[in-house]
Amino acid sequence: LYATVRHSLFGVDRLLNRALVYALLSLGILLLYLGLFVAIYRFLPGDPLLQMMAATGLTLLVGVSFNELRAWVQRLVDHLFYGGWYDYASVVEAVSDALARTLDRDRLIEVLTHQVPTMMHLHPGRLEIGEPGELLSDDLPPSPTTARFRLTFRGQTRAVWTAGPRRDGDDLSTTDRRILQTLARQAEVALGNVLLIEALRRRLDEIRAVQNQLLRSREEERARLARELHDSPIQLLIGLNMQLGLLLAGVSSEELETSCLMQELTAVRAQVRRLLSDLRQVCAELRPPLLDTLGLGAALRALLDEWSAQSGVEACADLSPDEVLRALPDEVSVNLYRVVQEALTNVARHADARRVTLRLTWEEDCLVLTIQDDGRGFVPVAPRDLVAQGHFGLAGMQERVALIGGTLTVESAPGRGTTVRVDWP
Ligand SMILES: Nc1ncnc2c1ncn2[C@@H]1O[C@H](COP(=O)(O)OP(=O)(O)OP(=O)(O)O)[C@@H](O)[C@H]1O
Ligand SMILES: [Mg+2]
Structure with missing residues (x-):
């Protein structure tokens, strides 16, 4: 019984509501009649005609005002059942x-x-x-217990709102409908905002997808270029170098020193060798060869050593074992490598540091990369603002890290050094 009443199963609240209204109404009318008749016989004693006229008049009055009385009792009972009348102004305001x-x-x-x-x-x-054209409730017939409103956006119906029925079972009143109409007009504005924001979000996702694709294809294109360079010009130069070597090997050392032609050939061979080494360097920058063969750990160590030798800044590394890092997806390795490359370039250009520490370790299920320097530090700025000022390094790092599903944080303060940190995934 409790559950039936508490959750108004079988519409029991409506039944109870109506029973109470009619019980109160009957009781009220009975008491009213009794009171009236007692009053008439008390105050108009001894004149039956007058008494009869008064009784008829009062009966008519009660009859006429019955509807008002019923509505009043109904509101009273609804107040008991549903927690009060609603205040139109506060509904609209809220x-x-x-x-x-x-x-x-x-x-x-x-x-x-x-x-x-x-x-x-x-x-x-x-x-x-x-x-x-896809809204099913748009075609339903109108009903006295519910109100239906079309919400339009840019001249097209984009939503249908059905309100009602009332909990007391009555039809919607004119006032209910007027209020709902007012709210529907505001809902239309809100729907416009929601649809605009959704469209914006979709555009943003598209832009992000294009940006990611661009980053990926840039990396692929670099790898392809490195392969092309390696397979064709570098192989040709290696062949040329060998041929020149053979040619010069057959010449006596005396002839080498006296013959102009031989001296020219020796100079050409030296140029060929320089060209080879330059091209190998370009290849390595396009696609770090160690990354594909020995993995991220070896590639980072090589990068750090070379960077330290060039910049004169002391560098140390704390890296997870190579075999663990070799298992990383290719895209992750390449992008982390590029992040370290840019971070080191920044240290050399801006930090005036004495020491750099590179860490790449697993902390629980998360791969953590940090590049920490003890340089002059700076006040970190949002990447968007940096790009507006013509700095692309940090913003590029953030894009790369987002592409592999990680997060990048830059911790720095003037005089306190800088730490670039990547958490992946
Ligand atoms: N390790 C660091 N120490 C001190 N300042 C730094 C460091 N890294 C970055 N900064 C500051 O942050 C700014 C932004 O760096 P960011 O790499 O985005 O651009 P950039 O190096 O100036 O130019 P580029 O677009 O060539 O990378 C730098 O100009 C510098 O002031
Ligand atoms: Mg930079």
Whole structure:
């Protein structure tokens, strides 16, 4: 019985509501009649005609005002059942406020199908959002117990809001409909905002996808170029170098020193060798060869050694074992390598540091990369603002890290050094 009443199973609240209204109404009318007749016989004694006229008049009066009386008792009982009448002004105010702050579709649905019905003592409503022409509730016939509103955006119906029925079972009153109409107009504005934001989010996702694709294809293109250089010009130069070597090997040392032609040939061979070494360097920059053969750990150690020798800054590394790092996906290795490359370039250019520490270790399930220097530090700026000022390094790092699903943080303060940290995944 408790559950039936508590959760109004079988519509029991409506039954109880009506029973109470009619019980109160009957009792009220009975008492009214009794009171009236006692009063008439008390105050108009001894004149039956007058008494009869007064009784008829009063009966008519009660009859005429019955409807008013019933509505009044009904409101009283509803107040008991559903927690009071609703105050139109505060409904409009609260809902307008909620709609103005609505930025996503779930919230809009929540406001229109729960908040409004609760405040107006209606059953939960329904909000169908969709493409024009695909809205099923748009074709339903009108009903006295519910109100249906089309919400349009850019001249097309993009949602249908069905409100009602009332919890006391009555038809919607004119006032209910007027209020709902007012709220529907505001809901239309909120729907416009929601759809615009969704469209913006989609555009942003598209832009991000294109940006990621660009980063990926740049890396692929570099690898392809490195292969091309390696397979064709470098092989040719190696052959040329060998041929020149053979040619010069057959010449006596005396002839080498006296013959102009031989001296020219020796100079050409030296140039060929320089060209080979330059091309190998270009190849290595395009695609660090160690990355593919020995993995990220070896590639980073080589990079750090070379960087330290060039910059004169002391460098030390604490890296996970090579076999662990070799198992990293190719895309992750390449992008982490590029992040370290740019971070080291920044240290050399801006930090004026004495020492750099590179760490790449697993902390629980997370790979953590840090490049820490003891240089002059700086006040970190949002990458967006850096790009606006013509600095692309840190922003590029952030894009690369986002591409592999990691997060990048830069910790720095003037005089306190800088730490660039990547957490992956
Ligand atoms: N390790 C560091 N120590 C001190 N300042 C740094 C360090 N790293 C970055 N900065 C500061 O942050 C700024 C932005 O760095 P970012 O790499 O984005 O651009 P950039 O190095 O100036 O130019 P580029 O686009 O060529 O990389 C730098 O100009 C520098 O002032
Ligand atoms: Mg830079």
